[in-house]
Amino acid sequence: MVELVWDGKIARPGLQASTFKIVLPLQTIETINESTLERQRRLERFASGREITEWRNRLIWGDKKYVLPSLLPEFAGKVDLIYIDPPFDTGADFSYTAIVPDEPQDAEEERLFFTRPPNVIEQKAYRDTWGSGLDSYVKWFYETIVLLKQLLSPSGSIYVHLDWHVGHYAKTVLDEVFGPKSFRSEIIWKRTTSHSCSTPPRK
Numbered sequence: 001m002v003e004l005v006w007d008g009k010i011a012r013p014g015l016q017a018s019t020f021k022i023v024l025p026l027q028t029i030e031t032i033n034e035s036t037l038e039r040q041r042r043l044e045r046f047a048s049g050r051e052i053t054e055w056r057n058r059l060i061w062g063d064k065k066y067v068l069p070s071l072l073p074e075f076a077g078k079v080d081l082i083y084i085d086p087p088f089d090t091g092a093d094f095s096y097t098a099i100v101p102d103e104p105q106d107a108e109e110e111r112l113f114f115t116r117p118p119n120v121i122e123q124k125a126y127r128d129t130w131g132s133g134l135d136s137y138v139k140w141f142y143e144t145i146v147l148l149k150q151l152l153s154p155s156g157s158i159y160v161h162l163d164w165h166v167g168h169y170a171k172t173v174l175d176e177v178f179g180p181k182s183f184r185s186e187i188i189w190k191r192t193t194s195h196s197c198s199t200p201p202r203k
Contacts, residue, residue: 001180004172007135009142019146021069026060068147079151082158086141086170138169145177157184 009017060067148158158178162170175183 001175002172003176004138004169006138006142008139019143021147022066023069023073024066026067026070029061064144064147068144068151072147072150075151077150078153080153080156082148082152082156083161084144084148084158085161086144087137134166134169137166138173141166141170142173142177145173149177 152158158174160170160174171183
C-alpha cells in the first residue's frame with residue numbers, strides 16, 4: 001500500500017511520531033432547559049431503542065487538538081457518525097474588518113470602523129494558511145483522523161468534506177489510518193452557477 005510521508009511524521013528512522021493528546025475537562029458555559037415532560041418526549045423519540053443518556057445536542061467550542069482527546073474517556077468507540085469540514089488548504093485568510101454604517105450627517109455617508117484583535121483560537125480558525133505548507137497541513141489532518149478513529153464505533157462512518165486542493169492527500173491518509181478496504185464511496189456535486197456570477201437582466 002502507498003504511504004504518505006511528510007516532514008515530522010517520522011520521529012527517527014523506523015519510529016513514527018506520536019499523536020498529540022492532552023485530556024482536559026470540559027466546562028459548561030450555558031444549559032438550555034426545557035420542561036421535564038417535553039424533555040422526556042424528545043429523548044424517547046430521539047433515543048428509541050437505545051439507552052437514554054442524561055444529555056443530548058451538546059455544542060462544544062474549542063480547538064480540536066484539545067476537544068477530541070477530552071471526548072475519548074466518554075465516547076471512545078461509541079460514535080456512529082462523524083462529519084468533518086476541515087480547511088481546504090486554499091492559503092486564504094478569512095479574517096476581516098467589519099464596517100458598520102453610521103447615521104449620515106451630510107451628503108457623504110459617515111462610516112464607523114469596528115475592529116477587535118482576534119483571540120488565539122480565532123487567529124487559527126479563520127486562516128487557511130499553514131506555516132510549513134503541505135507538510136504541516138497533512139500532519140494536522142493525520143492527527144485529527146487518528147483521534148476521530150478512536151471515537152468511531154466498529155460500525156461507524158466518517159464523512160470528510162474537501163475539494164481538489166488536498167482531497168487526494170486526505171484520501172491517502174484515510175487509507176493509511178482506516179485501511180483502503182474501509183473506503184465506501186466518493187460523493188461529488190457540480191455547481192450550476194458560480195457564487196461570483198449574477199443572473200443577466202432579461203430583455
